Amino acid sequence: MLCTTIQLWPQPTGSVSLSTTAVPVRADLFQLQVLDFTSQPVLEHLQNAFDIFRQELSFTEEQLRGFDEWYKVVVRVRINGSGDPRMRLDTDESYALSVQPEVGSVGTMAVYIIANSFCGARHALETLTQLIWLDPYAGSLLMLEAATIQDAPRFRYRGLMIDTVHNYFPVEELLRTIDAMATCKLNTFHWHATGAQAFSIMFNSVPQLAKFNAYGNTTIYTPDDVRTIARYARFRGIRVILEINVPAQIGQAWDWGPDLGLGELAYCSNLEPWYLYCDEPPCGQLNPRNDHIYNILERLFLEVTQLTGVDDLYHIGGDGMSDRCWTKYFNDTEPMDLWVNFTRKTLQSLQKVKGNLPKLTLIWSSQLCEKIKTDLKEYLNYIGLQARNVAWNENFVRGLRTVLSNEDVWDLNSGMGSWHEDSEGAPYNSWQKIYEYRPWASSSLGLLEGGEATVWSATLGSGGLEQRVWPRAAALAERLWSDRPEGATRPVQARLDVYRSRLNTRYNVKAEPIWSMWCSHNTYTCL
Known part of the structure; x- marks a missing residue:
């Protein structure tokens, strides 16, 4: 995650900047703040989506053993557009995501999500999920220390x-x-x-x-x-x-x-x-x-x-x-x-x-x-x-x-x-x-x-x-x-392999392998 090219799937359509350093985080230390009132249905959907987001990052205490202190993460969401949370033909699914240390607060990370719909904000949470991973050697969830992403779909x-x-x-x-x-x-x-x-x-x-x-x-x-x-x-x-x-x-x-x-x-x-x-x-x-x-x-x-x-x-x-x-x-x-x-x-x-x-x-x-x-x-x-x-x-x-x-x-x-x-x-x-x-x-x-x-x-x-x-x-x-x-190049295959591993380990989805397990452990050799 820190030493290779971008590992997001699908790859964003706009500008992307990712740091090469990470901080230890824990699912229960993520907090949601909604900036400005949008509508009650959107607020309810945001809270449910955020609960799902935290569940997807939950691991046992035995797996999270490596640090005495983890960073708190405050996720601030602003929705500037629709008060209808449903996916519709005219829904604007674009979003902007940024991750950075909280200014003036040691041990706290700030995540900012700006979208024009609930669906755009939910997509941003999905992207944020992919910036966080379990390091079995460190015994902790790690999250990139800084990131900025602009994104929107090509087709609706x-x-x-x-x-x-x-x-x-x-x-x-x-x-x-x-x-x-x-x-x-x-x-x-x-x-x-x-x-x-x-x-x-x-x-x-x-x-x-x-x-x-x-x-x-x-x-x-x-x-x-x-x-x-x-x-x-x-x-x-x-x-x-x-x-x-x-x-x-x-x-x-x-x-x-x-x-x-x-x-x-x-x-x-x-x-x-x-x-x-x-x-x-x-x-x-x-x-x-x-x-x-x-x-x-x-x-x-x-x-x-x-x-x-x-x-x-x-x-x-x-x-x-x-x-x-x-x-x-x-x-x-x-x-x-x-x-x-x-x-x-x-x-x-x-x-x-x-x-x-x-x-x-x-x-x-x-x-x-x-x-x-x-x-x-x-x-x-x-x-x-x-x-x-x-x-x-x-x-x-x-x-x-x-x-x-x-x-x-x-x-x-x-x-x-x-x-x-x-x-x-x-x-x-x-x-x-x-x-x-x-x-x-x-x-x-x-x-x-x-x-x-x-x-x-x-x-x-x-x-x-x-x-x-x-x-x-x-x-x-x-x-x-x-x-x-671009076509189905080897770097694309390596990214898809990382995505497949997320499906298997995080969501218990039994996705088919796309190459040998040896290649997953020796990516650059296979490339």
Whole structure:
């Protein structure tokens, strides 16, 4: 920490000055002072974030044995901007951090954080955490004696998508994933929770969806689970986006309409052979001409907003739509026209939730992209595409707001095989491949909001999530935060190794090694 180059991850985008000396500190001797009143919600979030910060620095008395006296550290935070602590599309995440001895007070260090939002201040606390380490030989936490850092992200959307449709992950695993996301300043937990195989969340507003299409009572997330995860994430500067995937890939979740006198809500759920009507079994596609659908969606969107606290950003899926299914039941209208009308009515349902359209509603990129520019142009400023294959989509996304998640590069389950017996395996996406991918440097990718790694769980289950995701997701995090033109050089690899060791020792996240343990102990030899 004292003798090598900067060890922060992600690397800051502004100026950085770090001392080469350190002082002994202890978690319980850190104090928080908030300069100027901001808002009660921000104060509460700051106190919670500071408590988390101190917990992350806590070690046993046996480990902290080396000094009779430790420095007291006063952390002074000033937030000049928003009184809303939530991560939002317009949140200013920049911050300035300085560390120095307290003038006129021997044995005291002063930390100053200036930010324009709670999220910016939380990022500064994360950076401060990385300026502190446990020295096992000295038997103490050490903190750099002086530092100044100016920092702000390159992209405002920096996400990780976890799929709980194919396989279930316990809440504890999702919380550890959020812990790790916070360490590298990812800000969006995209929860792909509804799909063909399972509707994995029990919504009180429409409980039939999970009852008709879930694996069992022990693999359903309750509303309390969602609240817990969203609150946990919010204190770490992360928003939770619950994707309600419509109109296709719905399985049997909507097959209860006739029983309640609502008519057919969906078609094609039991048609064979399945591969003629969907990408994966079981099939199923909503009935776009049943107006009860849009009333139900309005109830779902309202509950999603109440559970997550996110009301400016939604995801409505839009993946895997089958022309054949709708043609079978509506041969008087082109399927694409049905889809356009369905999307328009779905956006109207979203609008009713708050009285105005969300700032951004995401859909997976598809053949609908061109129709957005023509038939849905009144919504052009409010719709965003999540682009899964840039080579195919580059012409389609031009002029459209885009979140990039090219699965040829940023899918973290790629290379682990497919459940389809006759399908060819995709290549593994190494951290180097993820880190070096910068398509915006040479291509026109529309109005790029940011990017996202995806974890499709068809061949991934409980107990394997952490190793599959980390530290590769951190490579994407630095790319989206710093976007330095450098490639995956050896110095970058050494920094990533230090970051990985923090995940393992400080957060108990079982991140995969990126080289031999011998290299971790002999960095310069390996370099």
